[in-house]
Structure formats: C-alpha cells, structure tokens
Amino acid sequence: xxxxxxxxxxxxxxxxxxxxxxxxxxxxxxxxxxxxxxxxxxxxxxxxxxxxxxxxxxxxxxxxxxxxxxxxxxxxxxxxxxxxxxxxxxxxxxxxxxxxxxxxxxxxxxxxxxxxxxxxxxxxxxxxxxxxxxxxxxxxxxxxxxxxxxxxxxxxxxxxxxxxxxxxxxxxxxxxxxxxxxxxxxxxxxxxxxxxxxxxxxxxxxxxxxxxxxxxxxxxxxxxxxxxxxxxxxxxxxxxxxxxxxxxxxxxxxxxxxxxxxxxxxxxxx
Numbered sequence: 356x357x358x359x360x361x362x363x364x365x366x367x368x369x370x371x372x373x374x375x376x377x378x379x380x381x382x383x384x385x386x387x388x389x390x391x392x393x394x395x396x397x398x399x400x401x402x403x404x405x406x407x408x409x410x411x412x413x414x415x416x417x418x419x420x421x422x423x424x425x426x427x428x429x430x431x432x433x434x435x436x437x438x439x440x441x442x443x444x445x446x447x448x449x450x451x452x453x454x455x456x457x458x459x460x461x462x463x464x465x466x467x468x469x470x471x472x473x474x475x476x477x478x479x480x481x482x483x484x485x486x487x488x489x490x491x492x493x494x495x496x497x498x499x500x501x502x503x504x505x506x507x508x509x510x511x512x513x514x515x516x517x518x519x520x521x522x523x524x525x526x527x528x529x530x531x532x533x534x535x536x537x538x539x540x541x542x543x544x545x546x547x548x549x550x551x552x553x554x555x556x557x558x559x560x561x562x563x564x565x566x567x568x569x570x571x572x573x574x575x576x577x578x579x580x581x582x583x584x585x586x587x588x589x590x591x592x593x594x595x596x597x598x599x600x601x602x603x604x605x606x607x608x609x610x611x612x613x614x615x616x617x618x619x620x621x622x623x624x625x
Contacts, residue, residue, distance in 0.1 A: 358392050358433040360465060360487045360530045366392070367552035372531075372564025374435075374554055375572060378404050378421045382569060383428030393554075394429050395467065395566060396422045398437040399496070403570045410496045413439040415453050419461045426462030435489050436463035440497045444473045447480065454486050467533065469495035475523045482528030490524040492517055493558065494536035508541045521545050533566065534558040536582070557582035 366372050374393035377383040378400040386394055400421055401413040422436040436457035443450035457463040465487035468474050478488045493507045508514045518541075521532055531552045534542045539559025546553045546562055555562030557580060571579045574588040603609035 357431055360433065363393065363433060363552060364530055367550065367563050372552055372554055374564060374566035375569045376400075376403075376566070377425050377428070377569055380424045380428030383425040383432075383434075386569065387429040387432045391432055392564070393566075394425055394432045394434050396425050396434065396436045396463070397568065398439045399568050403568065403576070409499050411440045411499070415439060415442045415456070418442075419456060422457055422461035422463050433465065434463045435465045435467050436461060437467045438469075443468060443477060447477065450477055451481065451484065451486075454481055455484070458486060465489055465530070467491055469497045470520065470524055470529075471495075472520065472523075475520075475527050478524055478529050479527040488524075488527075488529045489531045489533060489554075490521070490529040491533040491535065492520055492524075492537075493534045504536070506536050506538065508537050514538075514541050514544075517541065518545055518548060521549060525549050525551050531564075534562060536580075 363372060372393065373391045374395055375386050375391050376395045376397040376399060377386050378396060383394055396418065398410040398413045398418060400417070401407040401410045405413070405417075407413070418436060418439050422434065426434050438454060438457070442453045454466045457466050466481070467489040468478065468491060470478070470490040470492050474490070478490065481488050494502065494504060496504070508517045517537070524532065529551060531554060532545070532549065533554050533556065534545060535555075536557040537545075537555075539561065542553065542555055542558035543561035552563035554564040554566050556566045567583060568576070570576045571583045572586050574585040575590050575593075577590065579585060600609070
C-alpha cells in the first residue's frame, strides 16, 4: 500500500521513519521492496551520478527525469523530489511551476525545499495548492558557498533561529522537516517542539526518522561523512564482478556455448 503524507505525519513520535535517496528505477525498486517509507530523489544526484563536486549544477530537467524514473520503480514508498538550486525562492510563479511539474509530470508525491526565511511563505502557498512540502534546515548543501559543510546551529543564537524557522515552516504547512548535520541535543529540542516529524541526517538518534544517501548506505561511495554507517560494500562487490568479467573475456571462458543462441536451429543456414 502506498505510503502517504498522512502516514508520515502519523509516525511522528510513534514509529521510526526510514528514508533513502534513489535516482533511478532499479535502485528505487530495490529500496521500495525492502520497505523504506520515503524515497528522496535528492539533488545529491549531482555528486553521485553526474560527477559534480556540489549539487549546484543540477537542473530542473535533470531532477524531473530522475524523479520520473524513481516513480516508475517505486510502488509503495512516498516519492519526494528535491527542488534544485535556484528553481524556487526567487519568483513565486516560477517556483510553483517547477514544484508542480515534479508532481504533474514526474510522478512525485511531494517536494523538498532547502529552507530559510525565504521559503516560509512559499511553503504555505505550495501547501495550499496541494503540493506537500518537506522542509530542510541545518546544513543545506545548496548554500555551500556561504556555509560550507560545517556543523550548523552551534551557537545559542543559531540554535534559536533554527527552532524559530522550524516552527514557522510547520505553521506554513510543511509535513516534515529534514535536519542535516545539526548537534544531537538541538535536533532533539526541535523534534520535541514540533508536531510534524523530523528526519535526521547527521543529527543524532532523537529525530523521528533517518535519511542517508543510498550510495553511502550500501557502500558504493568512495568516501562517506563521519556520521554515515555503511551497511554493505557494493563498491567492492561491483569491482569483483567486473574483474571476473574482464578475466573471463580475456581468457576466452566467456562467452561459452551456453551463451550462444541459434546454434542448432540455424545450423543448416550457415
């Protein structure tokens, strides 16, 4: 049964929420089959699949394409499309059109905005139009040129400001909040203050849910942040398989007779 925004809301304080990224139909199918609640089509695809150093170059068209693929592969999970850099926040008409495209054309069920004072009113407008919004505070990778990748909310003033913004986005209609690279005590404080669920990434154990980049979680990345746990070693498994393939071709073991088609049926023809 399809996970809905209401299902995610109902889990706050009751049941842990699981979320992973995916960028293609095959990965989405695997993630979905394992019972993950939410699939985030993250703009981290710029790093994981397109070879960029940051998420900034990712376009709306690219996000729509990846979201469409994920939506085809996921039958049960809630699919959330990340809105890429400069696709929202500077012009309401364009912001609404870009976000609406993710639902109308790409098949997402909600969008995620890297949030700040500039997204409170937009969150309210999108929510009123039927576009569910997942907010995102703390380390926001699209602001890399301003904040880098450092731990956020490390002063009393910054912590209070984050709490105020979290409450403002809840009031504006956001159905959940991602907290990225935030001190665990602050994440716990924000989680306690909100009725909507928080989903942490590098934000400690007290959030209502957790999210990781799937490449990091399965051990496909060549480097992972300190807050990541690798739950597999896909990179090594792929390397071993490719090495075995190369050796089999070079030695003449592959392809063998069992891999050849039409040998008996078309024998007379040749």
